[in-house]
Amino acid sequence: MSRALGISLPAPLRHFFSLFPLYTHPAIESPDKARPLTSPTLWIHVPWSPDADVLSSDVECLKWQAYLALRGLSDIAVRWDIAVDGALDARLPNLHVPLKTLPAASEEVKAQDDGEGELLPAHLIPEWVDGQVGAMDELEGYVDQATRDESRAWVALLEGNVHAALVLSQPSSSSFLSLISPYQHKTRPLETVLPHPPAPLFGISSLLPPYGTHIDVEAIEQQYRDAIASLSERLGTDKWFLGSSSPTALDALVFAYLHCILHSKDHTLRFEVTRRVNLVAWERRVQSQVRSGFRLVPVLRSS
């Protein structure tokens, strides 16, 4: 660079600078070395049975897993040893992809990939998938415009009523250890899922500052039952939801919720779905397809 500027270092100064560094310490071997990335890896929450399953126990992560598998991708690695705070925006799932698979990367960026890869948050996953298997058409895989509009309504139903019932059924960890532990898995609080904000615990006009939420459990359960009944009615005997010929994003969402409900500890929640044979059969069929798209990353510990 000095040549480009036309100014060069005077010789005594150059001799002086060449004495440094005086001593170079040897490289420190750390056991936590990141392995170079060879295939796309999805960071998810831990599955219910970590030894036997690759499907996550969290609805968000499972939704994206199903989306990836149903779009036709395969051989995606999964790992669940990353804490939630280490993810982008502190929300899992994240997709860790090698640079060469990024659709918008330029050639020299792809050439100098040293295994670090790029970490994508959840909302950038569809774009990445479009780069891999080709973009979906205008109708996003639905039969027609009216069905696409209807799919928005089903998404709202699932992410509202059904999600509220699921959140209610999860045991809230209120032990002392969970209060002082810095690593917490915070699910979406109930206030963001319900369309009308719930009242504070002591009433909105009490002199005490607003604390806690007074949740109308019966109303949520009633709406959940209606939602599952209408879901089952709409599915009927179709292969994919709303009569699509190939799986869509709505199918991924429905699968994620059904899978989580069927594995939840709450009997009333599970019973509503197990009563409906078509939903159970559909979920089982899609489950095998989703599971086949993923493989475990073996966790090696260097001695």
Add this chain to the structure above:
Amino acid sequence: MSQANLSPLLGHRTVGLHIWPPHGDLLSFDAASVAALVYLQLTIPGQFSISHSANPDLSPSGQLPFLTHGLHHVSGFGSIVAYVRKLPNAHNLDIDLNSTQAAQSTARIAHVESAYGDLINHMLYSLQENWSAVTRPALVSMLPVPQCYYVPSRIRSSHKPRLEAAELWHVPEVELDEPEAPRTVLGRKKKRQPDIEPHKFKTALEREKVIEKARALFDVYDRLLGNTSFFMAAASPTTLDVIFAAHTHLLLSLKFPDPLVASVLTESYPRLVAHCDAVLSAALPDRSLLPSVVQNDWKSSLRYILPWPRAPTPRRASLSASSSPEAKKIEWRYKLWRWGFFGASVLAAAAYLHFATIVIVLQPRGSNRAADELPPAEVVEGDGDDAEEE
């Protein structure tokens, strides 16, 4: 249970709907309340009474609207619809829909309540000009004196989590100053600081996003409506029509200084505006057809300043005011027996305490005499006890 065997007390129960009070042209200040009102008017016209209350704490779940019928209570639009549908003389709005359409209707109602509800809450509570010019004065006018100072801001912050998650909460953490009139310093006008450019750019971007969301929603329902007067080509309003029209009514009837979403609706979607008018005129051809309004007693609102255990049903005293003389006589008899029972039990307890307990009288040891000179302890017992004490 046949109707003839019911006591006169139960036979006169009407359905009571408690909703937010009206404001100007609005039927009620909350979309779910308007929807519940219109729904009841379409299904059980003339068989219910309205009670305007701006105190959500009256409700068993803490939210308005809520419905009372005898000893039953339900809260929230979905539960009200489910309850009223089961009443024996209720007209079924969704009778013409086949099972697939009914399933779709459930999903669409959830979509309207969440997406359209978020947009309305954004207009009312998030946009600063609307909040200070429309929503806050309306809430303050509805609330009694102690509550009107702190409840409106509490209501506003209760909407924050949901709107933030939907990226519709654009309230700055620190209140920006209102633009002041140019001040005069030493006779000359002081120059006002110009607005910061990135701040204006950011708000413009946010507004664009809100308009996009509104357009996406209205496009969906415009296509669904088509050229018919009600959704899904029904001949009369269905539940989906009712909830959609309730939200549109709220958007159109208030005069917003910042009509972000309302202008999108009025400029580009005239069919949806016409739909709202059609539903409301089908339910209430004439405003005077609204059922009687029961006035609420504001003294009860003072009770809610302290956290009181919530009564799941309204107190019986308010209901007995409107019942027949025969019912009043039965009430009086019950009251007599109840107080007689309490009085008798108190008397019996006092008598037992007086006659049947052990009274120990202790004498002070005035001298060094032996213990046998002390009089024995007095024992007063009831029948059947054999114990002795010395």
